[in-house]
Amino acid sequence: MGLVALFLSLSVQAQTVLKKVYNEDINPMEQIDQAVVKAKSEGKFVICQVGGNWCPWCLRFADFITNDTTISKLIDENFVYIHVNYNPRKSGSEEKKKQAAALMKRLNNCGRFGFPVFVVLDDAGKVIHIQDSSFLEEGQGYNQEKVLRFFKNWTPKVVK
Numbered sequence: 332m333g334l335v336a337l338f339l340s341l342s343v344q345a346q347t348v349l350k351k352v353y354n355e356d357i358n359p360m361e362q363i364d365q366a367v368v369k370a371k372s373e374g375k376f377v378i379c380q381v382g383g384n385w386c387p388w389c390l391r392f393a394d395f396i397t398n399d400t401t402i403s404k405l406i407d408e409n410f411v412y413i414h415v416n417y418n419p420r421k422s423g424s425e426e427k428k429k430q431a432a433a434l435m436k437r438l439n440n441c442g443r444f445g446f447p448v449f450v451v452l453d454d455a456g457k458v459i460h461i462q463d464s465s466f467l468e469e470g471q472g473y474n475q476e477k478v479l480r481f482f483k484n485w486t487p488k489v490v491k
Contacts, residue, residue, distance in 0.1 A: 349387070349390035349391060349393070349394050350390070350393070350394065351384040351390065352384070352389075352390065352393040352414045353382065353383050353384045353389070353414045353415075353416040354414070354416060355383070355384065355416050355418075357416075358430065359415045359416055359417065359430070359434050360430070360433060360434060360437065362413055362415060363377070363379060363413070363415065363437070363452070363456070364456070366379075366411045366413045366452075367411075367452060367454070367455070367456040369411045370410070370411040370452070370454050371454040371455070373411070374454070374487060375409055375410050375411055375454070375487060376409065376410050376411075376451055376452060376453055376454060376459075376485065376486070376487050376490070377410065377411045377412075377413065377451070377452040377456070378406070378410045378411070378412045378413070378449055378450070378451055378452075378482075378485075379413055379415045379438065379441075379449065379450040379452065380392065380393065380412065380413070380414050380415065380447050380448075380449055381415045381417050381438065381441055381442070381446065381447060381448045381449070381450060382414070382415075382416075382417065382446040382447035382448070383416050383417060383418045383446070384416075385418055385420075386446045386447060388446065388447060388464065388468075389414075389446055389447040391471075391472060391473070392447050392464065392467075392473060393414065395472060395473045395478070396478070399475060399478075401475070401479065402475065402478055402479060402482065405479065405482050405483065405486075406482060409482070409486040409487060409488070410482070410486075415434070415438075415450075417431060417434060417435075417442065417446075418431075419431070419442060437458075438450045438458060438461075439458045439461060441458075441461045444461065444462075444463040444464070444465075445463070445464070445465065446464070447464045448461060448462065448463065448464060449461070449462040449464065449481070450462075451485045453487075453490070454487070459485070459490065460485055462481055466481075467481060
């Protein structure tokens with residue numbers, strides 16, 4: 332009986348593992364540049380979800396917006412959404428440290444708000460808003476109404 336309980340417990344834990352969404356092998360500055368080019372050509376803005384696979388709240392948010400069709404539709408229609416990898420504790424080589432510092436400078440030191448943090452860039456790549464994710468949380472997850480309000484308030488149509 333104990334073995335069955337253990338198996339069920341492990342099975343439930345395996346189902347709650349969140350998908351890793353941050354590509355740790357790409358240059359985040361190039362990733363942002365490519366997203367800005369795409370956004371400009373599509374009449375959209377860029378949302379940079381800054382964080383990493385090391386951050387459970389980052390993965391929770393990615394899962395939340397993917398599984399909520401109302402939110403995902405709003406995002407798809409208005410934004411080029413990218414997961415920008417940043418790991419303040421694991422910058423590694425001097426080159427990686429310089430790259431991390433340059434990223435924070437480009438995104439107006441968004442890391443001061445914790446992670447995930449959302450940076451809205453206009454179609455020219457200029458930072459127009461930084462959203463502290465703690466204002467979108469509810470319990471151990473996120474509040475749909477607050478998340479929708481954030482995205483709706485920063486669409487190109489509303490801002491322009």
